[in-house]
Amino acid sequence: MAGLKREARLRADVPAIHVFSADGEKTWMPGTSSGMTENVSKEHAMNIMNVDYSTKIPNNVNLSEDRQVLKALEGWHPGYMNWWGDMGPEGFQQSLVYLRTAYSVDPRGWAKFDYVKMPDYRWGILLAPQEENRVIPFGQHYGEPAWQEVPGEHRAMLRRLIVIQGDTEPASVEQQRHLGKTAPSLYDLRNLFQVNVEEGRHLWAMVYLLQKYFGRDGREEADDLLRRRSGDADSPRMLGAFNEATPDWLSFFMFTYFTDRDGKMQLHSLAQSGFDPLSRTCRFMLTEEAHHMFVGETGISRVVQRTCEAMKQAGISDPSDIAKVRALGVVDLPTIQKKLNLHYTLSLDLFGSEVSTNAANAFNAGVKGRFHETQIKDDHRLQNDTYPVLKLVNGEIKRVDEPALTALNMRLRDDYTQDCIKGLLRWNKIIALAGYGFKLTLPNVAFHRQIGEFRDIHATPDGVLIDDATWNKRKGDWLPSADDGDFIASLMTPVTDIGQFASWISPPKVGIDNKPGDFEYVKIET
Ligand SMILES: [Fe+2]
Numbered sequence: 001m002a003g004l005k006r007e008a009r010l011r012a013d014v015p016a017i018h019v020f021s022a023d024g025e026k027t028w029m030p031g032t033s034s035g036m037t038e039n040v041s042k043e044h045a046m047n048i049m050n051v052d053y054s055t056k057i058p059n060n061v062n063l064s065e066d067r068q069v070l071k072a073l074e075g076w077h078p079g080y081m082n083w084w085g086d087m088g089p090e091g092f093q094q095s096l097v098y099l100r101t102a103y104s105v106d107p108r109g110w111a112k113f114d115y116v117k118m119p120d121y122r123w124g125i126l127l128a129p130q131e132e133n134r135v136i137p138f139g140q141h142y143g144e145p146a147w148q149e150v151p152g153e154h155r156a157m158l159r160r161l162i163v164i165q166g167d168t169e170p171a172s173v174e175q176q177r178h179l180g181k182t183a184p185s186l187y188d189l190r191n192l193f194q195v196n197v198e199e200g201r202h203l204w205a206m207v208y209l210l211q212k213y214f215g216r217d218g219r220e221e222a223d224d225l226l227r228r229r230s231g232d233a234d235s236p237r238m239l240g241a242f243n244e245a246t247p248d249w250l251s252f253f254m255f256t257y258f259t260d261r262d263g264k265m266q267l268h269s270l271a272q273s274g275f276d277p278l279s280r281t282c283r284f285m286l287t288e289e290a291h292h293m294f295v296g297e298t299g300i301s302r303v304v305q306r307t308c309e310a311m312k313q314a315g316i317s318d319p320s321d322i323a324k325v326r327a328l329g330v331v332d333l334p335t336i337q338k339k340l341n342l343h344y345t346l347s348l349d350l351f352g353s354e355v356s357t358n359a360a361n362a363f364n365a366g367v368k369g370r371f372h373e374t375q376i377k378d379d380h381r382l383q384n385d386t387y388p389v390l391k392l393v394n395g396e397i398k399r400v401d402e403p404a405l406t407a408l409n410m411r412l413r414d415d416y417t418q419d420c421i422k423g424l425l426r427w428n429k430i431i432a433l434a435g436y437g438f439k440l441t442l443p444n445v446a447f448h449r450q451i452g453e454f455r456d457i458h459a460t461p462d463g464v465l466i467d468d469a470t471w472n473k474r475k476g477d478w479l480p481s482a483d484d485g486d487f488i489a490s491l492m493t494p495v496t497d498i499g500q501f502a503s504w505i506s507p508p509k510v511g512i513d514n515k516p517g518d519f520e521y522v523k524i525e526t
């Protein structure tokens, strides 16, 4: 009896555990299966796994004994809350949102779902468990023990990479801040806010690294991360795609599918870093990031699904009959393709120049590795290897072998494209099942580029080079025009009734946290 009672009491103390299993994306936590050795005591492992919520800033990095960093973070906190108030989601700050919060970094169960007002969300510092005896998996320091402190000679490079990653996190919140008022359902509204609070947490993750490991410079950089603003003329965010508008929900889904996926690739590369705290931080961020891409992939699936259903119902056989399709109150497939073209190419630009000495230096230094570095079968130094790069040679797009070290951006971009294709296969299956011959495709990498080999030329989505005049005449066929934008905007009327969805999007197959279709994901309070 006594034993049973004790067990019941213990259970009552433990928050309900949910593994976020609705993700189509697989989460990835390298080292979690092999990393823990018997040398690490179980108790120690539990401390790392579970998050301390007793301090103002939840963490699993023992902040209560790291007074200086705790003080710096607490000093940064009011500025962050001001930023959230000014630039976070517009409205809904008093609404109760059914959000997940990380309470552990154990991949088997790390999130807890509950109603939270967004300003009360517990933004915390969470690092994946330290892998015992981890070594640097690439570059000139290959095989040496991973660094627990910043090596002096790589300090500037590491700081720059952390700042660039950090800058993208608040930028996307700023870009998405107006979307709440046109959400197609409470389910989607909740997903938007989940993505937003987690991007906020990712900013905290980078700020922790800056404040703990980079002294005064780090503190200044942390302040600047709150100062820049997406799209601002004087003080923009650092990367192009993060200064673009996210005007409607189709853009939001495209952004979370394509641009968050660039984030995934960058985080994977940084998760390989010889600087262990950065590696551990990125590993945990990837766990959250998977949901963002899930939101994008299923969001686009649901738009495509609804369009196909509406076309079938109305007996439309030609999906390119835009006027007829739009009259049904759904987004026509050619316009979806244009949005895809835009967001995919903006995201390609985030990988930087195909041939880059910065990328080579970061790899050599052991600072930034390749996608799935530890699974690649080669010498992990790449001194004598080559990699094929698409280049412009005498007015033609050709593959040219470049030293593998300088071609690392190209390689990561290729891995990204492979990853992107999975979604297209799913969307095209929906279209094919509905009986339509239309196919969504990824445009050629020479199309609509601002960065790299193809920035000075124009090409069609099929990769045919064209002159300026042809480009100006035809670009509206390939990229969303003002008219397309106006049409999509006309569909963006909010739906806030429980279990209801806007005309242009299908309900999801499963609810978040396995909730039923009529679940009130957001209790709206204005
Ligand atoms: Fe993020």
Ligand SMILES: [Fe+2]
Pocket: 199, 260, 263, 289, 292
């Ligand atoms: Fe994200």
